[in-house]
Structure formats: C-alpha cells, structure tokens
Amino acid sequence: MEITKLLSRRSFLAGTAKAGTIAAAAPLLGACTDDSKDQPLKPDVPDFANMKVALLADVHFHDVFGDYEFNGYNSEVTIRSMQDSVGSTRMFNENYFAFISALEKLGEQGIKYICLLGDFTDDGQMDTLAGFNRVVKPYIQKYGFEFFIANGNHDPVSPSGAHQTKRFLRHDGASVEVTSDFDRGFTPDSIVQEQHKTNRMFGAGYEHMFDVLADYGFQSKPSYLHYETPWGSEQFAKRGLNITGSDGTTKWCPDATYLAEPENGLWICSVDMNIYTPKENGHWDHRGIGWEEGKTHKKAVFDWLKDVTRRAEKQGKALIIFSHYPVTEYLNKSANDFYYVFNDASYNNTRIPTPDTADQAITAGVKVQFAGHIHVNDTAVHHNEQGTLVNVQTPSLAAYTPSYKLVKPHGPDLFEIETHTLKNVRDYNKLFPYYRREMDWREWAGADVSWKIMLEAKDYRDLMFKHLEVLIDIRLxxxxxxxxxxxxxxxxxxxxxxxxxxxxxxxxxxxxxxxxxxxxxxxxxxxxxxxxxxxxxxxxxxxxxxxxxxxxxxxxxxxxxxxxxxxxxxxxxxxxxxxxxxxxxxxxxxxxxxxxxxxxxxxxxxxxxxxxxxxxxxxxxxxxxxxxxxxxxxxxxxxxxxxxxxxxxxxxxxxxxHAQPADHFFIDLKRGIVNDMAGNKLLI
Incomplete structure (x- = not known):
C-alpha cells in the first residue's frame, strides 16, 4: 500500500484552494467526533461510528474456471477472447480476479455489508450464478460478509430467462461458440472454429435468481431486524405487478425491490428499476433506462419508497438506497455534448433521466441514491422546491477506472463517501499466456491484434487504462x-x-x-x-x-x-x-x-x-x-x-x-450539500 496526495479536480482545473473545501466540511465533522466510542452503546442506539457499507457496481462476473459441460476438453479455463473484451465497454475475464481482490481488501478493512449495484454477473447464466456462489461463500465464512444485490440489465436479461451465446477462447487460440440455443445454426470461420451447446449457458430469470441468490437480500434472513418488499410478501408469485407494453399487451412481471435492516439503525434498500414491457409475441422489450420508465410503470414502488423514506426519517435510520440505474442526469450536464462529439450510444440523451424523473424521486423522499450501469465515476445534485437529490455513480470493476465506493453513515443525515481504486490485483495477468496464443492464431488468420499493448500492462488499473484506449481505437x-x-x-x-x-x-x-x-x-x-x-x-x-x-x-x-x-x-x-x-x-x-x-x-x-x-x-x-x-x-x-x-x-x-466531488466527500442530507474532502488517498 502507498499513500499518495491526490489533487482535487476542482483544485486543479478550476484553481480553487482545497483547504477551503476541507474547512467548509469541518463543522460537519465536528458533529461526528468519536468521543462516544469510549461509552458503551445502549441496546437501542445505532452504532453509527462503526457502520460501513461497500458499494460495488457492474462487476460483470464471469467464472473463468466454470464448467459449461466441456467435459475436460478445455478444462484449464473457460474464458472469453481478448478480442471480445476490447470490443466491449467491459473486460470479460480479469474482473474475476478484481472482484476477488476487492473482497479481500474489504475484508481487511473490516467491512461487513456489501451492496452489488446490478450487473453483478455478465448475463446471469446458470453456470455464472453457480460460480458466483462458489467464489463468494468462502469470503462470507472468512469475513462474515453480508451481500445485498440489486439486479441490472445483465442479470436477468429477461423476466423468465433467455438463451445466451458467447465466444470462448479455445486452448490453441481459436474460439468456440458456446450457446444454450440447441436450434441455433453454426458456420465455422477462421476464428470461431466450432460450436458447443449447453444448458449451462442459459440466462436465468427472476425466479431462479431469487432461489439461488436468496441469501443476498432477495429473501429475509433470521439475522435481519426487519425485512419487507413493496408487495407485502417474499413469495415470488406475489412480488410483481402488471405492466402494459406499447402495443397494449399487459403481462405480470416480477420485481426484486426490498428493504433490509441488517443491524440497528441501518436500512439497506435495493430498488429494482429493470423495466420489461411485454409484446404480443410473448417477448419483452428492455430499454435499460431504469427510473425514466419506472416512474410510469412502477408507480407502486415510488409510493412504497415514499413510505420507507418517511419511516426512516421518523425512526432515525441511516437509509442507503441503491439501484442499477442513475436517477438524475450524470456526466456533469455534458451527456449531450459527449454524444455529439463522440457518438457513444452508451451515454446518449435517450438514457439520461429527465428532471421530472429526479423530481418524482424527491417527491418519494429520496435524498441520495447510489447507481451503476454507466461505468462512470460521478456525483450529481438535483434541486427543486421540495428538496435535494444526490445521485452517486459507482464505477465498474470491469472497466476504467476500476473502483468501489465506501459509505460511512455518521448519522441518519450525514454520509461520508470514499472511492477506492483497485490497482494491485493478484493474478491480473494470469490469463495473458492464453491471449498470446490467441494473438498467434489471429496473426495466422490475418485478423486484428491491435490489443497486444494490453499485455504490457503493469497492474490492473493500467490494464483498464489501456483497455479504454484500445476500445476507442478499434471500435468507438x-x-x-x-x-x-x-x-x-x-x-x-x-x-x-x-x-x-x-x-x-x-x-x-x-x-x-x-x-x-x-x-x-x-x-x-x-x-x-x-x-x-x-x-x-x-x-x-x-x-x-x-x-x-x-x-x-x-x-x-x-x-x-x-x-x-x-x-x-x-x-x-x-x-x-x-x-x-x-x-x-x-x-x-x-x-x-x-x-x-x-x-x-x-x-x-x-x-x-x-x-x-x-x-x-x-x-x-x-x-x-x-x-x-x-x-x-x-x-x-x-x-x-x-x-x-x-x-x-x-x-x-x-x-x-465545476463538477461535484466524486472521490472523497460528505453528503449532508439535511442541508442538501456535498462537501469535497479530497486529500490523502489510499491506493490498493
């Protein structure tokens, strides 16, 4: 570990003195002294001084040691090709090691509660979910972790599941198409040499997810002090609502929203803003814009949130609300300019929540919301006459900059947010020998290998840095x-x-x-x-x-x-x-x-x-x-x-x-302000 003095972006770009921002936060910190640590807590008094929650977004977990019924044919690893990774906004394999590294770091820091802000898997395949359980359970036993999951557009991809097809790297550097669709045709080419069919590639739906991941917030546990859903039940058949599609088709759709109290004073609220709209042919549309559609199709969830936030304030609970999707405009009001200059549909104006959406969230009592989905690090503030809403974007572990957020409630109305970037990840280069075989094969086939610079990465952060550069050059x-x-x-x-x-x-x-x-x-x-x-x-x-x-x-x-x-x-x-x-x-x-x-x-x-x-x-x-x-x-x-x-x-x-701080900062919910605390930064 090393301690490095970082420069606040506002200090550097805007020329403001950081001492001023730290001084501005001093009155907030003064109210949160640790004098109470020496006094025994009453049974009914929340232990805010030791309350910490980690937020990990867009892990996109893929089990590089999965099964997929290869029956020993490719038993060393089950990995995606580097070519596929550099053509995507996320890495497909190395995030496996990054996720493990993050869990180890959190365990060393004494963190108990971990929220996964959607896309915790890369399309929720049966084998992926099994691998996720296999990886996290030893850390649950070792560190006593409790996970709380919000589902994203990659988990599940459809309410009842859907076929998935991916390309895996073969031992000699060629690729194999792996699919759950047994009726899918296949024609080999110079890169993808063969096809492998297996039910383990099928992307699970809600019911299977509720069952396999029940211990991660989707179902109540004896250790929880309180648990509820908007639907008054934990049973799958009762957790959902009727949704009407654009063609008038109406169909029942499950919903994974829940509230859990793992310890006195801490409420963790996972909001399912996956919006699937039915079509007459039995399929579902899924635009991946979350709250923007949710205000229309999930009014019941908004009503429930209004009651939850009211009760949390009345009872003095530290309420952490998270979903996969942002609830306000992100990218510092520049999303349209980014779309105009760089034409990246991931950040276009159709995915930006409108001010009305943020207004409705404020009406529902939401003061701060943590999100992923966009793979960016950002803090946005929305004001109206009713109040203030802070949206905190948590970056992806599978993309640049690979980081997670750490939330420390200093009381019901004051949250400290720290951003920790993964730099030194053990085994980040473990798969490089396989990529060199892939490179040899592609060179033989006359295919692109402009990503070879990535194999020179000196650490995981550098690998993600190079990934974005290559992604821009070969695709964006x-x-x-x-x-x-x-x-x-x-x-x-x-x-x-x-x-x-x-x-x-x-x-x-x-x-x-x-x-x-x-x-x-x-x-x-x-x-x-x-x-x-x-x-x-x-x-x-x-x-x-x-x-x-x-x-x-x-x-x-x-x-x-x-x-x-x-x-x-x-x-x-x-x-x-x-x-x-x-x-x-x-x-x-x-x-x-x-x-x-x-x-x-x-x-x-x-x-x-x-x-x-x-x-x-x-x-x-x-x-x-x-x-x-x-x-x-x-x-x-x-x-x-x-x-x-x-x-x-x-x-x-x-x-x-002039952007809001996005590294180390305080959110004062009563006053609706964000204070920059950038300074000494721990690189891990």
Whole structure:
C-alpha cells in the first residue's frame, strides 16, 4: 500500500484552494467526533461510528474456471477472447480476479455489508450464478460478509430467462461458440472454429435468481431486524405487478425491490428499476433506462419508497438506497455534448433521466441514491422546491477506472463517501499466456491484434487504462463523424487546432483536408501560411496564428508546449475524465491537461450563446440534434462544423471544472450539500 496526495479536480482545473473545501466540511465533522466510542452503546442506539457499507457496481462476473459441460476438453479455463473484451465497454475475464481482490481488501478493512449495484454477473447464466456462489461463500465464512444485490440489465436479461451465446477462447487460440440455443445454426470461420451447446449457458430469470441468490437480500434472513418488499410478501408469485407494453399487451412481471435492516439503525434498500414491457409475441422489450420508465410503470414502488423514506426519517435510520440505474442526469450536464462529439450510444440523451424523473424521486423522499450501469465515476445534485437529490455513480470493476465506493453513515443525515481504486490485483495477468496464443492464431488468420499493448500492462488499473484506449481505437472512433475521425487519425497538434478555430473564413472540406496535410508538429508558421496562400486565406491565417500566440501567452505557455499535444490525445484525455472523473487525474499528465484547458478556454468563444452552462441545440449541434454528430460526412463538413465540436469540448471542460466531488466527500442530507474532502488517498 502507498499513500499518495491526490489533487482535487476542482483544485486543479478550476484553481480553487482545497483547504477551503476541507474547512467548509469541518463543522460537519465536528458533529461526528468519536468521543462516544469510549461509552458503551445502549441496546437501542445505532452504532453509527462503526457502520460501513461497500458499494460495488457492474462487476460483470464471469467464472473463468466454470464448467459449461466441456467435459475436460478445455478444462484449464473457460474464458472469453481478448478480442471480445476490447470490443466491449467491459473486460470479460480479469474482473474475476478484481472482484476477488476487492473482497479481500474489504475484508481487511473490516467491512461487513456489501451492496452489488446490478450487473453483478455478465448475463446471469446458470453456470455464472453457480460460480458466483462458489467464489463468494468462502469470503462470507472468512469475513462474515453480508451481500445485498440489486439486479441490472445483465442479470436477468429477461423476466423468465433467455438463451445466451458467447465466444470462448479455445486452448490453441481459436474460439468456440458456446450457446444454450440447441436450434441455433453454426458456420465455422477462421476464428470461431466450432460450436458447443449447453444448458449451462442459459440466462436465468427472476425466479431462479431469487432461489439461488436468496441469501443476498432477495429473501429475509433470521439475522435481519426487519425485512419487507413493496408487495407485502417474499413469495415470488406475489412480488410483481402488471405492466402494459406499447402495443397494449399487459403481462405480470416480477420485481426484486426490498428493504433490509441488517443491524440497528441501518436500512439497506435495493430498488429494482429493470423495466420489461411485454409484446404480443410473448417477448419483452428492455430499454435499460431504469427510473425514466419506472416512474410510469412502477408507480407502486415510488409510493412504497415514499413510505420507507418517511419511516426512516421518523425512526432515525441511516437509509442507503441503491439501484442499477442513475436517477438524475450524470456526466456533469455534458451527456449531450459527449454524444455529439463522440457518438457513444452508451451515454446518449435517450438514457439520461429527465428532471421530472429526479423530481418524482424527491417527491418519494429520496435524498441520495447510489447507481451503476454507466461505468462512470460521478456525483450529481438535483434541486427543486421540495428538496435535494444526490445521485452517486459507482464505477465498474470491469472497466476504467476500476473502483468501489465506501459509505460511512455518521448519522441518519450525514454520509461520508470514499472511492477506492483497485490497482494491485493478484493474478491480473494470469490469463495473458492464453491471449498470446490467441494473438498467434489471429496473426495466422490475418485478423486484428491491435490489443497486444494490453499485455504490457503493469497492474490492473493500467490494464483498464489501456483497455479504454484500445476500445476507442478499434471500435468507438469508427462511429464518430468523419471530421472527428479525420482529426483523430491525423493526430493534428493542438496548436494548429487552435489556429483553425481562429480562422474567420468558413473553409470547405477540401480546403480543410488541404490544410491538415501540412498541419503537423514539424511544420513552421511559414509552411502553413504558404499553404493558406494557395487557398486564398493568407491574411486570415496570419491573423489566426497571431491570435493563438497572444492567447497562450496569457497562460505562460509557448508554441512547443501546445504543439506537444495531438487531437487523439485530447480525445483520450476527455474520455478518461468522462469515465474516471477526478480519479483520472492520476493517469493523465499535467503536460497534457494544462494545454488542453488552455485550448478549450479559446474554443469557448464558439459556443453559440456564450453561456457554457447551457446548450442551444439549434445552433450548437449539426441539424439541431446531438445524434447527428456521428452522421457528419467529410464531404459535407466545413470549418463551422469543426468549430461546433470545439465548442462542445469547451462546455465539457467547463463542467469538469465545476463538477461535484466524486472521490472523497460528505453528503449532508439535511442541508442538501456535498462537501469535497479530497486529500490523502489510499491506493490498493
């Protein structure tokens, strides 16, 4: 273990003094002194001083030592290919070791209660659930853990279960298709050589989940002081409601919401916001947007929450409410800009809860809610006349930045939140020899192996860092608008991007491409001016270069520093911060971040209304909609389009600077405020 002094993102990007934020929290801490530890507690007094709850999101557990009825054929491991992992927003195998490492760390810290915020498995296959039990039970016996689960869109994938098909890595580096669908056809290719059918690949439904995972909050236990569901029963057949689909079909659907009191004063509330809507053909739709649909289809759960929150306040309970889904807008009000610039459907505007959804949660008495699903580290605050709601996004253990949250209630109205990042994970590279066989096979077949850099990872955190970089390069950038992709692949230096932003002439795509051919980190100003002369914009270019020199001089920067950062590095830095929030600062060089901030301060002038806190859809986005960002063709692109991308980046970085803390902070529920406590950070 090592102690490292971390810099609060607001301290770095916004230039605020961290001492001020710590001082602001001092009055809160003063009310939580440990003097009471020396006094014996009365039987009916909650022991808030020693109350701690861990929150783990999106573990996406896959049993790398599973069965799947291979009958010894591939008995060493049952793993997914690295190619599949780098094409996904999550790793499929190494999170097995990360999950175990997290459990060991929590045990060492004396944590007893662990909440899993959905997607605790990767599609809830029969064999996966069995493997999950096999892994956690020894730790329950060793440390006395008590688990509380919320189901996510990957567990279960359907109310009654559904067939699953995955590709597993064969011992020689090729792949095997493993499916529970015995009627599924198969045609081998150079990579996927054969098919294996097994019922163990079937994705379980609610009833099986309630049975197999009964001890993890889905059923009452003798040790609980209190247990209830919104449906007045623990029986599967009574835990649910009728839901009507878009075609008018109505069908009963199970619900896994529950409230448990594992010790006096601590209420743990798992809210099932998986919304499945039935279709006439017997199938179900599942959009994965949680609370946004839940306010329509699960009004009974909202009503029940209102009663739970009322009782918790009256009885002085520390109430921890969690679900798989965010209940407020996340990503610092930048989700639409991220969608416009990077065209990532995982963060698009259709998945963002509307203000009305947060308002209804506040009406239900929810003051703080912990969520996963988005694989990001973030804190968002929503205010209205009725009160304040804080949504805490817990990052995934299977993606960058792999972390969990630790909640310490200092009373019913004051929560301390710490974020712990997994760095040193035992056996994180245990499967690398298999990936090298895969690499050899793929090279023989003439297939992509651009992920080989991941096998150079020095620890688990670094592996997740490299995973996001490879994911961007082989998958995400291919969905971007062609102007974005062209700048990314040209690795255009930041200095020249700033110059482009200062041009007054709205040049067309051919002129842009002509300029990009000379906008390199070795080009002189005269080289670029000469090229501009051939495009009849010499005077405009000369003025733009002068304006950039004047701008960077205000920040004590020079041409070489701004030339040392390329557009692909800007994209990577931005997406790392999107996922890791202020945790990403540890992995990003100040030599990168400072120039990017200097540049985005210049790009801000292209915001249509001059207010970086708001978005004017009609003027800020091509075609008046962020979804059009990925549709931009280079032949249709002009400089104004590129400037609109730069303006979106400026808004993102503006919001980064003024975001809520997401590392170590206090939530004062009575006053509806969040206090930053970033400082000494324990890396594990």
């Amino acid at each position: 950038k291919n969905k971007w608008g062609e102007d974005m992709k062209t700048l990314f692949e040209a690795r255009t230096p930041l200095f020249w991007l700033m110059v482009l932003s200062e041009l007054k002439t709205n040049i067309n795509s051919n002129q842009i491409l002509s300029l990009l051919s000379v906008l390199t980190n070795v080009a002189s100003d005269n080289d670029v001016i000469s090229q501009a002369d051939s495009l009849n914009i010499r005077a405009d270019m000369t003025q733009a270069i002068s304006a950039v020199y004047a701008h960077i001089a205000q920040y004590g920067m020079n041409r070489q520093q701004m030339m040392g950062v390329s557009f692909n590095e800007i994209c990577l830095a931005t997406l790392y911060q999107r996922n890791g929030d202020e945790l990403a600062l540890e992995d990003l060089s100040y030599k990168l971040l400072i120039p990017v901030n200097v540049a985005t301060n210049l790009f801000a002038k292209h915001d249509s209304d001059g207010d970086l806190n708001t978005i004017d859809w009609e003027h800020d986005y091509v075609g008046g909609d962020p979804k059009n960002g990925g549709l931009v063709k280079m032949k249709d692109c002009d400089l104004n389009t590129i400037k609109s991308r730069f303006a979106a980046l400026a808004r993102m970085y503006h919001q980064f600077k």
